[in-house]
Structures are given as structure tokens and as C-alpha cells.
Amino acid sequence: MPTRQSDDIKLSALENAMRQFDEAAEVLNVDKMMLEILKQPRRAVIVKLPILMDNGDFQVFTGYRVQHNIARGPAKGGIRFHQDVNLDEVSALAAWMTWKCAVVGIPFGGGKGGIACDPSKLSKSELERLTRRYTADLTDVIGPEIDVPAPDVNTDSQTMAWIMDTFSMHARHTVTSVVTGKPIELGGSLGRREATGRGVLFAVREACQYKNIELKGARCVVQGFGNVGSVTADLLYRDGARIIAVCDVHGGLYNPEGIDIFGLLEYVAKNRKVVGFEGAQPITHDEILKLECEVLVPAALENVITSKNADDIKAVIVAEGANGPTTTNADKILQSRGIMVIPDILCNSGGVTVSYFEWVQDRMGYFWTEEEVNKRLEIILVKAFNDVLKVSLEYNCNMRIAAFLLAIKRVLEVTMLRGVYA
Ligand code: GLU
Numbered sequence: 001m002p003t004r005q006s007d008d009i010k011l012s013a014l015e016n017a018m019r020q021f022d023e024a025a026e027v028l029n030v031d032k033m034m035l036e037i038l039k040q041p042r043r044a045v046i047v048k049l050p051i052l053m054d055n056g057d058f059q060v061f062t063g064y065r066v067q068h069n070i071a072r073g074p075a076k077g078g079i080r081f082h083q084d085v086n087l088d089e090v091s092a093l094a095a096w097m098t099w100k101c102a103v104v105g106i107p108f109g110g111g112k113g114g115i116a117c118d119p120s121k122l123s124k125s126e127l128e129r130l131t132r133r134y135t136a137d138l139t140d141v142i143g144p145e146i147d148v149p150a151p152d153v154n155t156d157s158q159t160m161a162w163i164m165d166t167f168s169m170h171a172r173h174t175v176t177s178v179v180t181g182k183p184i185e186l187g188g189s190l191g192r193r194e195a196t197g198r199g200v201l202f203a204v205r206e207a208c209q210y211k212n213i214e215l216k217g218a219r220c221v222v223q224g225f226g227n228v229g230s231v232t233a234d235l236l237y238r239d240g241a242r243i244i245a246v247c248d249v250h251g252g253l254y255n256p257e258g259i260d261i262f263g264l265l266e267y268v269a270k271n272r273k274v275v276g277f278e279g280a281q282p283i284t285h286d287e288i289l290k291l292e293c294e295v296l297v298p299a300a301l302e303n304v305i306t307s308k309n310a311d312d313i314k315a316v317i318v319a320e321g322a323n324g325p326t327t328t329n330a331d332k333i334l335q336s337r338g339i340m341v342i343p344d345i346l347c348n349s350g351g352v353t354v355s356y357f358e359w360v361q362d363r364m365g366y367f368w369t370e371e372e373v374n375k376r377l378e379i380i381l382v383k384a385f386n387d388v389l390k391v392s393l394e395y396n397c398n399m400r401i402a403a404f405l406l407a408i409k410r411v412l413e414v415t416m417l418r419g420v421y422a
Contacts, residue, residue, distance in 0.1 A: 008327035013092035013302045019328040024404030027395060030412060038411055041068040041091050047137040051130050054123050063134045065113040067147055068094035071414045074145055075111030076101055076352060078152025085114035096323050100345040102407035104384045106356040111147045119154045131159055135166040144177040150355050151181040161186055177362035180355035189358035191373035197231025199350015200321045202381040203342045204295055207317045211340060216240035219293040223247055224300030225274050228321040232297055237261035245288050246274055252288045253280035289313060298325035305330045313339060320344040335398045343400035346388050353380050
């Protein structure tokens with residue numbers, strides 16, 4: 001019987017990540033000490049950042065960078081700017097990056113960073129000073145062979161350009177491969193901006209095939225309309241899916257006949273929110289998750305599907321565009337109800353996969369066409385999906401536990417080969 005206790009509603013992302021790890025680790029017959037090594041982040045840095053505000057005052061912000069594991073290569077993972085950023089959350093996100101890179105088999109470990117701030121309240125020049133000061137304080141901690149940041153919630157290619165420039169100024173030469181997700185002109189990769197959403201599309205296609213669902217005409221709900229949600233909605237729509245509902249932080253839209261996504265994207269480019277777009281009715285954040293649909297894509301923040309609402313989810317497939325949207329208790333409920341969850345560490349791995357391509361291209365100084373990037377991404381994603389599916393059938397477990405099993409095994413293998421420098 002699934003656990004129905006509702007302690008997961010208050011669960012921190014880190015507690016959730018640890019529970020996921022423990023559940024998978026239980027299945028593996030591995031030395032307990034080894035598992036402890038894999039579980040803990042290897043390094044966590046906290047920086048205090050005094051920033052000169054536009055009004056002449058100083059304000060001190062707190063920044064974080066956590067490197068969870070580097071057994072398979074440099075730490076890799078995004079940087080988020082959000083008022084709720086804290087060490088717990090960044091540590092969970094760093095751990096998920098370790099498992100994500102291992103699931104797709106790219107040669108990176110896991111890292112994550114963030115600054116506790118509300119970027120909507122900062123001017124562009126304040127954001128630039130904050131980003132540069134954060135980077136300057138982390139120059140010894142990041143680098144192409146050490147730890148390679150990328151965009152995440154509320155950061156973009158401009159943020160990456162400032163990081164690249166600040167790091168390069170300190171190094172006294174241009175180091176493009178210190179970050180990924182850069183503007184194309186500065187060594188960014190074609191296809192990187194769309195990569196997470198494109199990866200979600202590839203995963204959804206595979207899941208639909210497995211579940212015998214025709215994606216053309218399938219009802220899809222997308223929660224979150226930032227970089228991941230908007231691109232996912234666009235690509236699903238181009239594949240013929242019917243996007244019946246979307247939402248962002250301000251509110252949601254619902255139209256059972258399907259929303260005109262091209263029109264909505266134009267509207268959002270002008271108005272910076274989905275609310276107010278004609279041709280759909282309003283819907284609340286709670287209601288949107290409970291709509292009957294074939295594919296539900298949570299593409300915002302952590303802990304949105306919990307034991308409180310998991311019984312009301314009426315999707316056939318939940319495709320996790322966000323990191324950590326489902327708690328372990330909710331996972332069990334969804335599993336008992338026969339709902340297939342494509343876990344975040346598989347489903348949203350397209351972003352870091354193309355980040356890997358960007359890092360490779362920067363280091364080669366030779367750039368690929370967009371078709372080449374997308375093709376290579378598809379090959380990796382389709383293989384990863386089927387690898388995870390195979391493990392889930394073999395161990396008779398859900399896709400999340402299967403993805404963790406695969407990832408933990410891969411990191412463990414490398415750790416054993418390297419040996420522990422005790
Ligand atoms: N922030 C993205 C993620 O959570 C991308 C990380 C990267 O490209 O390094 O996967």
C-alpha cells in the first residue's frame with residue numbers, strides 16, 4: 001500500500017532527494033559506507049555578496065554553489081536566482097544533477113548554484129553587479145575542468161555572458177567553456193535554449209509509444225511557462241498535441257479544444273505572462289494539475305505533486321520538466337494508480353546534454369549545426385529513456401527508482417575504479 005501520510009507537503013527538496021536516493025539504494029546490494037559517500041555533497045560554498053544598489057545603498061545577498069559529486073567529471077549544473085534559494089535546495093538540485101548526468105551518460109558530476117534574491121525587483125545593472133560579484137567570489141571553485149555552471153530558474157544567456165566575462169577577466173584570457181547556455185556569439189551552442197523542452201518532447205514521444213498513445217491530438221497540460229514549459233508546449237503543439245491548459249506564476253489558461261500556442265507565445269513575448277490571452281478561460285494553479293489529460297508536464301518548481309493532490313491527478317503520463325516536482329509519497333500514489341512518471345533526471349536532461357555539447361564545441365573551437373545538435377540529443381535521450389525503461393521492467397519498479405538505480409550504479413562503478421583516497 002502506498003504511504004498516505006502527508007508529511008511530504010512540508011518536505012524540503014533535500015529530504016525528498018535523500019528519500020529517493022534511499023529507496024533506490026535499498027534495492028542495490030551495495031556497501032553502506034559507499035552509499036554514504038555518494039549521498040553527501042563533496043563541497044558546499046556560501047558567499048556573502050555586498051551589492052551597490054541603484055539608489056546608492058549597499059545590500060548583502062547570499063549565494064551558494066554546491067558540488068555534489070565529481071567522480072565522472074567536472075561538476076555541472078545551473079544557477080538559479082530566486083527568493084527561496086537556500087543551501088538545502090541547492091544541495092538537492094546538485095545531487096539530482098549527478099544522477100541526471102549519469103542517466104544520460106555524459107562525463108560530468110553534479111553541481112548547482114543560486115542566489116537568494118527576487119530578480120523581478122532588481123534592475124538589469126543590479127543583476128549584472130550581483131552576477132559578477134558572485135562569479136568573482138567563486139573563481140577558484142568553478143572552471144572548465146572543475147565546475148561548469150549554466151542557466152536555471154530566472155537566469156539566461158545574458159547571465160552566462162556576465163559569468164564568462166568576469167571569470168575571463170580574472171583569468172586574463174577568454175575562457176568560453178567555463179559556462180554553458182551562453183549567447184551563440186560567445187561560444188553558445190545552437191539548440192541549447194530549446195534543449196530542455198526538446199528533451200521533454202523526445203521523452204514524451206517514447207512514453208506515448210510505450211503507452212500506445214497517439215501524440216497527435218493528445219491532451220497536454222503544461223504547468224510553468226518559462227524556458228522549459230514554453231518550449232515544451234511549443235514543440236508538443238508542433239507535433240500535433242492539443243495543449244488544453246498552461247499556467248505561469250500569475251495564473252492559468254484552459255481551453256478543452258486546445259490553446260493556440262503560436263498566438264500565446266507572441267502574447268507572452270509582449271506581456272510577459274499568459275493571463276489575459278484571449279481564446280481560453282482562466283484556471284487556478286490547483287485546478288490545472290487535476291485536469292483529465294494524456295500528458296501532464298510540471299515545468300516550474302519543486303514539490304507541486306504531493307500526497308495532497310496525487311489522488312486527483314488524471315494524467316496517463318507525468319513528464320517532469322522541472323526538477324523535483326513530485327514527492328516520494330506522491331510517487332507511490334501515482335504508481336499505484338498506474339500513472340507513468342518520466343522522472344526529472346531523465347525527462348529534463350536535454351538541457352544538460354546540450355550543455356555538454358556546448359562545452360565540447362567550445363573546447364574544440366568547432367561548432368555544429370542545429371540539426372546535428374538536435375539529432376545527437378535525440379539519440380542520447382531515446383537511449384536513456386529505453387535504458388531506464390529496461391531497468392524498471394527488470395526490477396519491477398517505477399521509472400524514477402529505475403533512473404536512480406542506473407545512475408547510482410554508474411557513479412558507483414567509477415568510484416570503485418578510482419578507489420577512495422582515504
Ligand atoms: N539547469 C538545468 C538543469 O537543471 C541545466 C543544467 C546544465 O545545463 O548544466 O538540468
